[in-house]
Amino acid sequence: MAEFKYIPQSEIFNCSVELSGAKKFYVLDGKPMGFSAKDEVIEIPSEGDLLTQVIFVRTTPHPSSYKVRIFCPAGSSRAVILCAHTTGTDRYVTEESVEIVMEENSNLSLIVMQNENGASSHHSTFEITQKSSSSVSMNIITLHGGNIANRVNCSLNGKRAEVQLSGLYLAGGEQNIDTTVNLRHNSGECTSNQLFKGILGGNARTSFMGEVYVAKDSQKTEAYQANNNLLVSDTARAISDPHLVIYADDVKCSHGSTVGSLADEELFYMRSRGISEPEAKLLQQQAFAGAVLEKISNVEIRERLSRLVERRLRGEDTLCTGCAKRCC
Amino acid sequence: MENLLEIKNLHAKIGEKEILKGINLTIKPGEVHAIMGRNGSGKSTLSAVLAGNQNYTVTEGSITYLGKDLLKMSPEERSWAGIFLGFQYPVEIPGVTNVNFMKTAVNEHRKQNNLPPLSAAEYLKMMREKMAYVEMDPSFSSRGVNVGFSGGEKKRNEIFQMAMLSPRLAILDETDSGLDVDALRIVANGVNRLKREDNAFVVITHYQRLLDYIVPDIVHVLYKGKIVKTAGKELAAEVEKHGYEEFEK
Numbered sequence: 001m002a003e004f005k006y007i008p009q010s011e012i013f014n015c016s017v018e019l020s021g022a023k024k025f026y027v028l029d030g031k032p033m034g035f036s037a038k039d040e041v042i043e044i045p046s047e048g049d050l051l052t053q054v055i056f057v058r059t060t061p062h063p064s065s066y067k068v069r070i071f072c073p074a075g076s077s078r079a080v081i082l083c084a085h086t087t088g089t090d091r092y093v094t095e096e097s098v099e100i101v102m103e104e105n106s107n108l109s110l111i112v113m114q115n116e117n118g119a120s121s122h123h124s125t126f127e128i129t130q131k132s133s134s135s136v137s138m139n140i141i142t143l144h145g146g147n148i149a150n151r152v153n154c155s156l157n158g159k160r161a162e163v164q165l166s167g168l169y170l171a172g173g174e175q176n177i178d179t180t181v182n183l184r185h186n187s188g189e190c191t192s193n194q195l196f197k198g199i200l201g202g203n204a205r206t207s208f209m210g211e212v213y214v215a216k217d218s219q220k221t222e223a224y225q226a227n228n229n230l231l232v233s234d235t236a237r238a239i240s241d242p243h244l245v246i247y248a249d250d251v252k253c254s255h256g257s258t259v260g261s262l263a264d265e266e267l268f269y270m271r272s273r274g275i276s277e278p279e280a281k282l283l284q285q286q287a288f289a290g291a292v293l294e295k296i297s298n299v300e301i302r303e304r305l306s307r308l309v310e311r312r313l314r315g316e317d318t319l320c321t322g323c324a325k326r327c328c
Numbered sequence: 329m330e331n332l333l334e335i336k337n338l339h340a341k342i343g344e345k346e347i348l349k350g351i352n353l354t355i356k357p358g359e360v361h362a363i364m365g366r367n368g369s370g371k372s373t374l375s376a377v378l379a380g381n382q383n384y385t386v387t388e389g390s391i392t393y394l395g396k397d398l399l400k401m402s403p404e405e406r407s408w409a410g411i412f413l414g415f416q417y418p419v420e421i422p423g424v425t426n427v428n429f430m431k432t433a434v435n436e437h438r439k440q441n442n443l444p445p446l447s448a449a450e451y452l453k454m455m456r457e458k459m460a461y462v463e464m465d466p467s468f469s470s471r472g473v474n475v476g477f478s479g480g481e482k483k484r485n486e487i488f489q490m491a492m493l494s495p496r497l498a499i500l501d502e503t504d505s506g507l508d509v510d511a512l513r514i515v516a517n518g519v520n521r522l523k524r525e526d527n528a529f530v531v532i533t534h535y536q537r538l539l540d541y542i543v544p545d546i547v548h549v550l551y552k553g554k555i556v557k558t559a560g561k562e563l564a565a566e567v568e569k570h571g572y573e574e575f576e577k
Contacts, residue, residue, distance in 0.1 A: 274404050275436055284424070
């Protein structure tokens with residue numbers, strides 16, 4: 001990973017490259033713009049079949065704390081993307097809690113994109129509760145940030161509920177990115193699948209703490225958990241601690257974690273074909289990240305994020321093609 | 329004619345173990361050389377050293393390629409200068425598609441020659457044409473490099489890559505190992521189509537089998553890190569008939 005300089009947005013954030021089929025909302029320093037908060041909870045608007053894009057921007061250095069709720073009524077299907085940005089290089093401190101309520105047979109595709117300055121501190125807690133036959137696909141893509149902590153608590157409370165959780169964190173410089181997952185199979189016949197991957201350069205520190213809990217009567221549970229970390233500098237450090245707590249006996253569960261560096265024989269093979277060393281390393285890193293990006297079903301968002309990840313790995317501005325601003 | 333490659337008194341080791349103990353070899357454009365030898369004679373070490381594998385250390389001797397000191401060049405510089413190694417065990421690279429891999433390689437070669445990168449359409453046309461050389465299905469292009477490929481498919485992929493990069497000096501390290509007769513014929517046909525007056529091949533093999541298809545001009549027998557005999561193509565038949573023992577006295 002090349003050394004990356006985050007260039008913040010200099011004016012009030014305005015994403016100038018539209019996502020097709022999306023309705024855009026802004027939240028500035030925890031205050032929703034043009035839509036209201038009920039009982040101090042920012043309810044993410046539902047726009048029928050449209051993708052709801054909510055852009056959270058930090059503009060003032062005062063600490064900000066807010067609550068967000070995504071409600072998916074029975075039988076509904078929603079797609080939401082939440083983006084977090086900073087407009088300056090101040091030390092923004094953000095405490096965010098996101099409640100996600102999944103009624104019977106509901107479906108949610110959620111992408112969380114985080115791209116903040118290297119001094120910012122952003123702590124998010126995602127509290128997901130799922131009723132029977134509901135389905136959640138959640139991807140957390142952390143491009144940049146100072147001190148980022150993402151905690152996902154997910155409770156599968158009804159039969160045949162499904163959750164796919166994935167995350168990609170790119171940490172360089174002095175960044176610190178922590179991920180904590182607490183997944184509770186409180187009901188049987190549910191499936192959970194986790195894949196979290198990190199690429200670490202510089203003096204970055206990351207941690208992954210993951211617990212999958214399978215309650216006593218939660219038979220026919222399927223639960224998979226993986227965390228893989230790629231170290232591209234000698235001084236980066238990744239901690240990985242996945243674990244399973246299983247009280248039911250008829251389950252399929254697995255977990256695994258790796259911390260490693262780029263494979264030398266792959267590198268030599270690529271170089272022997274005339275791919276220069278930096279480009280070969282970049283290909284390896286992109287391949288590593290690809291397994292998470294692949295899980296994003298919206299093709300437009302997947303391609304856009306893949307491009308942003310590539311630029312991030314190259315040490316370029318994380319700028320969307322066609323955008324004159326320097327934000328995401 | 330100018331020598332393409334000149335190896336003089338080459339000694340190389342891996343770890344503390346000396347494998348090459350004074351290799352001398354000269355290759356001219358248009359020639360096909362075969363290097364035969366038992367396992368452990370140093371065949372693969374020689375090809376690895378030529379391609380710039382940093383696991384091996386050259387302790388003595390020199391390699392001159394087109395008048396330049398090859399040992400001072402990085403693996404990618406050697407590739408740009410026209411050296412190609414067909415791997416005995418092609419490496420699998422999960423997550424990097426064949427098309428992305430080769431497109432990056434071809435465009436890096438073009439960059440070195442001050443040529444603009446190929447457009448997607450130009451690349452696709454070139455790729456289809458070269459894949460046909462080795463009867464490779466275009467569907468392989470979207471798969472991870474060598475991932476899940478059979479032994480024969482991997483070797484065909486090596487020859488396809490060679491066709492894409494159009495090298496001056498190709499070293500094929502036991503390209504015949506693990507191939508059935510059909511795959512052997514396909515691979516050999518691919519190689520024969522790429523022969524030109526200005527390029528050369530070094531075919532490394534245990535057996536004469538491959539040399540029935542790719543006919544060498546010069547055959548060398550390697551034994552304990554040295555070339556112990558050099559002769560015309562009839563030497564391959566002699567090895568096949570009598571084995572390596574008579575060269576090992």
